[in-house]
Amino acid sequence: MTIAAITTLNNASAAAASSTATTSSTSSLSSSLNLDFATYLKILTTQLQNQDPTNAADPNQFTQELVQMAQVQQQITTNTDLQNLTAASATNSLATGIGYVGSLVQANSAQYQFPLENSASEFGYSLASAASSTTITIRDSTGATVSTINGGSAAGGNYVTWNGLENDGTTTAPDGAYTFTVNAIDNASNAIAVSSPVALFKVTSVQSNSDGSLELVAGSLSLSSADITNVFSPYTYTPVATAGAPTTTTNG
Numbered sequence: 001m002t003i004a005a006i007t008t009l010n011n012a013s014a015a016a017a018s019s020t021a022t023t024s025s026t027s028s029l030s031s032s033l034n035l036d037f038a039t040y041l042k043i044l045t046t047q048l049q050n051q052d053p054t055n056a057a058d059p060n061q062f063t064q065e066l067v068q069m070a071q072v073q074q075q076i077t078t079n080t081d082l083q084n085l086t087a088a089s090a091t092n093s094l095a096t097g098i099g100y101v102g103s104l105v106q107a108n109s110a111q112y113q114f115p116l117e118n119s120a121s122e123f124g125y126s127l128a129s130a131a132s133s134t135t136i137t138i139r140d141s142t143g144a145t146v147s148t149i150n151g152g153s154a155a156g157g158n159y160v161t162w163n164g165l166e167n168d169g170t171t172t173a174p175d176g177a178y179t180f181t182v183n184a185i186d187n188a189s190n191a192i193a194v195s196s197p198v199a200l201f202k203v204t205s206v207q208s209n210s211d212g213s214l215e216l217v218a219g220s221l222s223l224s225s226a227d228i229t230n231v232f233s234p235y236t237y238t239p240v241a242t243a244g245a246p247t248t249t250t251n252g
Contacts, residue, residue, distance in 0.1 A: 097206035097214045097225065105201050105216065106230040107223050112179045114199035115219045116164050119172055123180055124159040125151075126196035131184035136160060139179050146173050151182060157196070177220045202234065 114123040127134070131153040138147045147166050152158030164173040184192040201218035209215055214225040 097208070097216065100203045100206055100216055100225075100231070102234060103203055104232040104234050105203055105218075105223075105228045106198055106232070107201055107216075108227040108229065109197045109199040109223075110227075112181060112197045113177055113221055114180065115201055115221055116162070116173060116175050116178055117202055117219060118175065119164040120161070121164070121178070122159060122161045122200040124157060124196075124198045125182050125194050126157050127153070127155055127184050128193040128195070129186065130155045131192050132187045134158070134182060134184040137181045137183070138162060139181075140173070141177055146178065151184075153184065175219070198229065 109123065112123075114121050134151040134153045136149050136151040137145055138149070140146050145167070147162065149160065149162060151160050164175075165171070166173055180197075182194040184194060186192055201216070201221065201223060203216045203218055205217045207215050207217065216223050216225060216228070
C-alpha cells in the first residue's frame with residue numbers, strides 16, 4: 001500500500017536526526033510532523049473503511065509506518081530537550097559569571113597577551129632553570145616593539161609589572177592589548193625554556209557562548225573561564241612586582 005502523506009516521513013526523520021538543527025527549525029518540524037501524523041491517521045482510517053475485502057491491506061505495513069512515525073517524534077522531542085538543556089546551562093553559566101565583573105583575575109595567556117589599563121599591567125612566566133639574564137620585549141597590536149625591560153631570572157615563576165613607559169623613557173603607551181616575549185639565557189648564553197605565560201586582567205563583562213561555556217571580557221581581550229587560576233578583589237589586591245622604568249629588573 002502506498003500513502004502519499006508518508007512521502008515527507010523520510011525528510012522529517014533526516015532533519016530530526018541532525019544535531020545542528022536550530023530551535024526554530026525543530027519547532028517548525030514538530031508542528032509539520034504532528035500535521036502529517038494526523039493526516040496519516042485520517043488516510044489510514046479512511047482506507048481501512050473503504051478497502052477491498054478481497055484485497056485487504058497488509059497490517060504489518062501499517063505497524064511499521066506507525067513505529068517509524070513514533071520514532072521520528074521521539075527524536076524531535078529529544079532534540080528539543082537537549083536544546084532546552086543547553087539554554088539552561090548557558091543561563092546558569094552567565095549567572096555565575098556575573099560575579100567576575102569588576103574583579104581582577106589571573107589567567108593563563110597562551111598567546112602571551114596582557115592588557116595595559118590606567119598605565120598598569122602585570123604578567124608572568126616560568127623559567128625551566130635560573131637565568132643570568134632575562135629580557136622581555138613588549139609589542140603592541142601591530143607587532144611593533146614598544147618597550148624592552150629586564151625580567152625576573154629565578155627558576156620557576158616570575159612576575160613583572162609594566163607601567164606603559166616606552167623605550168624613549170618619556171612616552172607612555174596608550175591603554176590596550178599588548179603581547180610579551182621572554183628571552184632568558186644562562187651564563188653560557190644558552191637559551192632557557194620559557195613556559196606558563198599568565199597575565200592579570202580586570203573583567204569588564206561576561207558572555208555565554210552557544211556551547212554553554214563562559215567567556216570573560218577584559219577591555220579588548222577575552223578569555224575563557226577555564227583559563228582562570230586566581231581571582232582577586234580590585235580593592236585589596238597588591239601587585240606581585242613593583243612597576244618601574246623600562247630598565248627596571250623585577251623578580252618574582
